Amino acid sequence: MKEITLDATIENIETVTEFVNGQLESSGCPMKAQMQIDIAIDELFGNIAHYAYPSGGGTATVRVELEETPPAVRITFIDGGVPYDPLKKEDPDVSLSAQERTSGGLGIFLVKKSMDDMQYEYRDGQNILEIRKKF
Numbered sequence: 001m002k003e004i005t006l007d008a009t010i011e012n013i014e015t016v017t018e019f020v021n022g023q024l025e026s027s028g029c030p031m032k033a034q035m036q037i038d039i040a041i042d043e044l045f046g047n048i049a050h051y052a053y054p055s056g057g058g059t060a061t062v063r064v065e066l067e068e069t070p071p072a073v074r075i076t077f078i079d080g081g082v083p084y085d086p087l088k089k090e091d092p093d094v095s096l097s098a099q100e101r102t103s104g105g106l107g108i109f110l111v112k113k114s115m116d117d118m119q120y121e122y123r124d125g126q127n128i129l130e131i132r133k134k135f
Helices: 010-027 031-052 106-114
Strands: 002-007 059-067 072-079 117-123 126-134
Touching: 002 010, 010 031, 010 059, 010 072, 031 059, 031 072, 031 106, 031 126
Parallel strands: none
Antiparallel strands: 002 059, 059 072, 072 126, 117 126
16 A cells, blocks of 8 residues: 655646556556546545635545455545535436536546445545545
8 A cells, every 4th residue: 555645736636646657557457447547536636626625725645555356446535624425416417418417526427437436434534535446
């Protein structure tokens, strides 16, 4: 297991993505899965940066755990911001046109659809969001 803690800012999305991809390099992760993971990082870390700390800056920790059988990666996002469970948000109605849909929620919906598992808990004053992708 490897982890990185850094300021929860939009500018650090690239750093988090590079960190995770560095862990995936030796795992044999297919490019398609890596691209889906990169999109999930962009969405999830971006949400932390935008919404977790409304009164000022804070930090976020990203933990990467590789699993051997079956091959998979588990990525955990931890922040001390405002409690928020993205899994409770109702999925957008993607059958509607973009103009007819209410804004928000599409990114989390895409992450839920592209990952094999997604779990959230609020524990000890921290949001803990975990995604898992098999490859």
